Amino acid sequence: MPTKVTYIHVKLLITDFIKNIPKTYLQQRRIFIMEQKMFCYQCEQTAGCNGCTGAAGVCGKDATVAALQDELTGALIGLAKACGNNPKTENTDRIIIEGLFTTVTNVNFNAETLTAMIQAVNEEKTKVVPNCSSCMSPCGNTSNYDMKNLWNEPDEDIRSLKSLILFGIRGMAAYAYHAMVLGYTDETVNSFFYKALSFISYDLEMEHLLPVVLEVGEVNLKCMALLDQANTTTYGTPVPTKVPLTIEKGPFIVVTGHDLKDLELLLEQTKDKGINIYTHGEMLPAHAYPELKKYPHLKGNFGTAWQNQQKEFDHIPGAVLFTTNCLMPVKPSYADRVFTTEVVSYPEMVHIDEKKDFTPVIEKALELGGYDTDQDKTGINGGHFVMTGFGHGTVLSVADTVIDAVKSGVISHFFLVGGCDGARTGRNYYTEFVKQTPTDSIILTLACGKYRFNDLNLGEIGGLPRIMDMGQCNDAYSAIQVAVALAEAFQCNVNELPLSMVLSWYEQKAVCILLTLLHLGIKNIYLGPTLPAFISPNVLNYLVENYNIAPISTPEEDLKKILG
Template sequence: MFCFQCEQTAGCTGCTRAGVCGKSAMTAKLQDTLTGALIALANTAACSSKNSNNNLSASLANEINHLILEGLFATITNVNFDDASIKNLTARIHAAATKTANACNVSIVSDYYMNNIWNANEDIRSLKSLILFGVRGMAAYAYHAMTLGYTDASLNQFFLTALDSLSKDWGMNELLPIVMEVGRFNLTCMELLDRANTETFGDPVPVSVSLTVEKGPFIVVTGHDLEDIKQLLEQTKDKGINIYTHGEMLPAHAYPELKKYPHLKGNFGTAWQNQQKEFASLPAPILFTTNCLMPPKASYEDRVFTTGAVVFPNTPFISSSTDGHKDFTPVIEKALELGGFSKDQHFTGINGGSSVMTGFARNAILSSAGEIIDAVKSGAIRHFFLVAGCDGARAGRNYYTEFVKQTPSDSIVLTLACGKYRFNDLDLGTIGAFPRLMDMGQCNDAYSAIKVAVALADAFGCGVNDLPLSMILSWYEQKAVCILLTLLHLGIKNIKLGPTLPAFLSPNVLNYLVEHFAIAPVTTPEADLKEILG
């Protein structure tokens, strides 16, 4: 096997025997075969679009779009480790490619072997990896929007274009523009998901979330999919079962259509990489809805229920009907069977805090834009830091905790994604009416951060790069890749990235990013703060 798509890849170069994430060599091979099938499908669809005899039906086009999202999502780190389901999905993709070829009278390009990417010139491999990993992350966001009934034709077409480019014998001049296009289209994708979430569940509002788990039956929901937790909340009301979020599901508490359920009680646990420890003795079932997961251990896999794109061996799967409904009865019955804790359990964050806040999305912050601008002009707010991104297990991530602790008292720290669990239970105090630490939501809510930055730049009559704003980002998997490409597409410079730089960046590609965007690795909190603040 060869895989270097996540931050924890072995030796910072690539996993070749088994994945650090827990992925076996066989599963990695099957995922590569699936990816090759996706590239073949995209190539066939691209040929059909150029063919004057194009007879693709609307139903086949929709099937292709759905398979592209499902297939890309399945290959994100820690989403699908079930070999049988990967084979089944690959067969469905092959069948769609055959139907496409027959409908349009074109030939199917034989499966594109991933070795042709991995063994290419290192610069070509690097650029194709950026494209592939970027669209994998983007597909996750598009998949979430799709489950809520929101799609975009230009996005669907770009997924095909990007995948088709991986089959081409192109050089850096042809591939670099595709890389930047991933960033552009991911901005469209995040906007689509933001609209899907806010039009379905309302605009997030700031809320304090308890870390206490009350006695009695309960269910923990982890991942990102808000529709899943909505359906679960509806099916568990008046049943004496409390619901707790975990990881990237924390921002669910801020959406009006979700927070209205009184049995959505609080948040349990911290970030994804701690799941095997935190779930080991939990007297409750856990619902896995998307990525940012750890493969369940045998000791509790019977308490883990997967759904959507997530499939792990030996875990019960909750399927979806054609109208999107999911029957969570098995999860509910397991919660009642296990019974929960016999008395309230008072948990804390990693810094000892008993609660965390979330809900500072773009509308919540921009509604106070006037006061924020006045605070900047008066000197009450000297600097903004966006300390955001993925968490992970590699040593060195305490950098982000220490960085936030050392930010000056006249600065605001914005955060999003699961990297916030390193510090989101800290009490940094306030500047006037504003808490110094504001959680903007999930990783896809980088869209909120972008909108806030653009609004502030407009208010001050300057560019985003001229604002007193610094971005200190952590990455782990492919959604972080597409967000980084979006920031680069917007021309944002001087981003600090860590805890390590991606192994798939060749020296020449890295030099390009440094030269054009001044991207740099994190060093130490003290040195980086000194450089930023002068």
């Protein structure tokens, strides 16, 4: 059962670690690592749909950062294995979760903070097994894992399944972290991180790894339920909310990422200071939570999805706070007004530490002054507002209306069109798909992929808007709850519902959500814009044969297949 705990910062004292690391050590490490070629294929935009190699990745991280992230992962595996026969400390769970979250795409580009995190993980392992380093007969069971063993694994199917496990738990760690910040943990979720990390280092066959892959999806469902409980208990059940895209004149701060707690703390510290707060990207659903809606200076939403930030933040006359991932390499035109917090880190950017004193952000916003006049911004399709707040609490509260509408033929079909957005050519597919859906269908959406179409005015059905934003990527839990409830009402399984899932993916949180859908036995998922590079042909064939996963083609062809 989820446990409500008192949130006490056992946050890693990264700043202190950095101060104690000799600069010559960091310089030598950079020189050594820069001689190595990176390898990374964890995100959708990986070079050539095969993997980023050479000096830098498509996301912007260089070979030094990539190697340090691998070293950090190897240290986490060593720590997890050390806890197999030794009791963990009160800090071990947090260090495991925070370390995994740090390696998610677009979170940390900073070699110094990564080095500090590695040191912290190794020091934690020393606390767990204090006599290991002085042992006269080392067994190697708690040694840090060399990730090159995974990337160079000759059996591509083994490499594929282990990658699915690793990338899945990286995404799940982000959700566990957000719940933990609000004081919620689950021992089943925490314990699984140790198991999954350890399995990556074991010499196992496909039949042993496949169940663990699906177990990632099973445990992630618990993790998403935990975060849903944490968010709704802390901030209330989301309610349908109309969010303007206009930016009012005067000082302002843009908050991006996913962390509702950071937003709440900033709203508290900016009360009565004449500063307006705007959400960006995955923070949009914050407007629907009653305990956040009560702040009158939470005004609206700035911009669209994460991949447009370099254009949208160009010379912005306001401050920007990054609370979690979706950070892109910062351009000089706005570098002096970007701030990071939690696990997000970028070289030379001001970081707000665990004390959560947002004074530097506030002072920068006041200094810049904002726009002189209101800015009439629009969405990608020219809309002036977007809607959010259609979580499972809201949708299920009108379940009878929805069920009657389906039975009477007023609603013909449900489409879940959601997931991550990105810059790769072809993502306009999702806009065109939504535009071409039948006028008697409902589009459920979530995550930042919705910015492709969430400002479209597609009208209503029986008083319900045709586009319903269910929230952040983790709010896939809401979509699952609605699907299960509808299946129970119609006395069928989810795959027999007039419901189709058309998903876009970019990073590791999308991976763990996909694995959750597979764990639930949900089939006929359309996935795009490309298939993951870490899925081998045999593993892909397994997914196609057992779950009928299909790559997207064209909106016209896919709609024809779905609707017959």
